Amino acid sequence: MPIIADFKLDAGTDGILTINMSPPVNIQNWNIQFRATNRLGGVSGLIIKSCASGFNNVSGINVVNAGAGIFDVDIRAQDTSGFNQGAYAHIVQRLDSGLVNDLVKGYLLLE
DSSP states (O other): OOEEOOEEEOTTSOEEEEEEOSSOOOOTTOOEEEEEESSTTOOOOSEEEEEETTEEEEEBEEEEETTTTEEEEEEOGGGSTTOOSEEEEEEEEEEETTEEEEEEEEEEEEO
16 A cells, blocks of 8 residues: 655755655665656656666665665756646656556645
8 A cells, every 4th residue: 555645845946755664664676766747647757756776866766764765756946847836646666577566646746
């Protein structure tokens, strides 16, 4: 069952979304992807950030504490450039060979 979490961010600014797995779970060597879309279940991929095993903080996700399941998603001003203020759906997934697990779902609220 995914965690439900909404995040607020000022449009046109940099921000960091901190994700805490609950209950804490070791995420070392996980492939994780954050995707923001127009609506839940959408596939538009307006913003996509990822972290592959062994490539921490390369593509927008930084594992802060692998043992406790804490990681940051780095949203840059250019990621939301041209977006209207409002709610955009987001999902964080663990991606493994042939398997996808939803970790977090909710809304990214641009103000």
